Amino acid sequence: MAEADRIQPISLEMIRTLIGMPTVSRDSNLELIAYVQDYLKGFGVESTLVHDETGKKANLYATIGPKDKGGICLSGHTDVVPIDGQDWHTDPFQVVEKDGLLYGRGTSDMKSFIAIALAFVPEFLAKPLKTPIHFAFSYDEEVGCIGVRRLLDILEKQPVKPAACIVGEPTSMKPVVAHKGKKSTRCHVHGLECHSSLAPTGVNAVEFAAEIVTYLRGMAKRKRTEGPFDPGFDPPHTTVHTGLMHGGTALNIVPKDCYFDFEFRHLPEDDPEELLGEVREFVETRLLPEMHAIDPATGVRFEQISQIPGLDMKDDDPLTQLVMALSGANSTGKVAFGTEAGLFQQTGIPTIVCGPGDIAQAHKPNEFIALSQVAKGEAFMRRLLDKVRA
Incomplete structure (x- = not known):
């Protein structure tokens, strides 16, 4: 049996669910946001929604663990780019697994990261956390990181805001300390x-x-x-x-x-x-x-x-060192594509980009993520869990 066939991610069903919601930037993301809010509520985790001016889109923010500490924010965007005019061999809004790859719009960019974070909610809740974990899931990143700005405006005014942020854009699980x-x-x-x-x-x-x-x-x-x-x-x-x-x-x-x-x-x-x-x-x-x-x-x-804004973190920053340890990487990287990481850093929150998948697959027909990348993302989350438990 091939190695890929033996990989059984705990997040696989969540990935299928999120990909099945076609949250193209021009459309509403409320179906996905409502699903995530209900999912978290089922575990007793309350979340805050920050809507756009039309009320048809929303960011979601939630905290697991103590509310009086900064903690680590896991950030990701819920929107995906359109499929118009692209030659897809499968239904882009239905995950198809083949030869160790998961095909579907958003598998790489970047619903798999969100799915992994959500799949680990029961484990985050299994024992008390000394360091809280925050979820920040935004809308309209693909058209200019629009949604997260409203969320950050609110976070900036809170007495306690995240002490650090990890943006789960696809970097093949290599910590990215800078982007254009x-x-x-x-x-x-x-x-x-x-x-x-x-x-x-x-x-x-x-x-x-x-x-x-x-x-x-x-x-x-x-x-x-x-x-x-x-x-x-x-x-x-x-x-x-x-x-x-x-x-x-x-x-x-x-x-x-x-x-x-x-x-x-x-x-x-x-x-x-x-x-x-x-x-x-x-x-x-x-x-x-x-x-x-x-x-x-x-x-x-x-x-x-x-x-x-661009992102510019240092290799000797404590967050960089933490993410290197969590990912198992021995070096950092820089990328040409933009993310919301620069906006978090601009708000005074140290931020690193690190997530499963390859940016080379983003925005293309037949987008996919390798199951081995999902496994690495889950291993990252388990190591994070060990760090934040009391």
């Missing part, structure tokens, strides 16, 4: 439309937008060749990327409006406001004078879509 920050921006270019035969009398919003995109591409090339660099990241430098562009109505009309979305995924040492400031200066000194010479009503406007 992300600043996403939408640029609106407003021009002056006219008949294309009289193009010089108009202000072509698409063409001026293209000049800004070209400038951004130049910034990307400069970062790639000049740095700054941190070899712990892959890629080892700040990246600049334009991902979406819309403008114009017809070929024979000089377009009046155009917008495009771009992002900086920056090293912790790079200031995203300075990066955006450089783009603004280019627009103000090079483009606006030319646009205003034709029509002063034209212009360029920048709108923030989202911003996620």
Whole structure:
């Protein structure tokens, strides 16, 4: 019998249950949140919900153990990315087990971590805890870590907040001490439309937008060749990327409006406001004078879509040392993707990213997590249990 076939995770049924709830970011997550709240209540654990402004989404926060101590927070997001246009070989919202792998949307990113944490509730309750365990399960992480901000606003005002946080994003159970920050921006270019035969009398919003995109591409090339660099990241430098562009109505009309979305995924040492400031200066000194010479009503406007701070922990931090011991790892890592960890750290809570699964499987069709990774996640939780018991 293969080794994978002998692995019987205690969290397997919980993983199946959570994957079966299609909590795509554009939809509500209340079915999953209600399930978790009822599950915890069945063990006598009360939880607090923090809803969004529509009431259709919610964060969940719960504490196991003493309420007068900081404790360790296990944080994860409940939302998943869409499956639209992806070539899935199985039902993405039903776990399929094959050859030691669990297929399904969210298996890797990151419902398996949440499922493992929940599956261990009975064990956390079996004996008194000297150090409390907190659960922080959020909404809309995939669209800018939106939900957790509301939860952190409340936690920041509490007399006792978590002393440390472990974010269970997929890192193959390797402790991640740093990740890049992300600043996403939408640029609106407003021009002056006219008949294309009289193009010089108009202000072509698409063409001026293209000049800004070209400038951004130049910034990307400069970062790639000049740095700054941190070899712990892959890629080892700040990246600049334009991902979406819309403008114009017809070929024979000089377009009046155009917008495009771009992002900086920056090293912790790079200031995203300075990066955006450089783009603004280019627009103000090079483009606006030319646009205003034709029509002063034209212009360029920048709108923030989202911003996620980077994470920057030290290898000798007590939390880093704890998570290395819990995971059995002998080294730490850095990643290019963003998480809510930077927001926890910004709130004054030391935070590490460490969870089962491989980020290479995230957001792809036929997403999966290896049963061996689930087993490592459960081993991590058992070691944590030993640390927090009285």
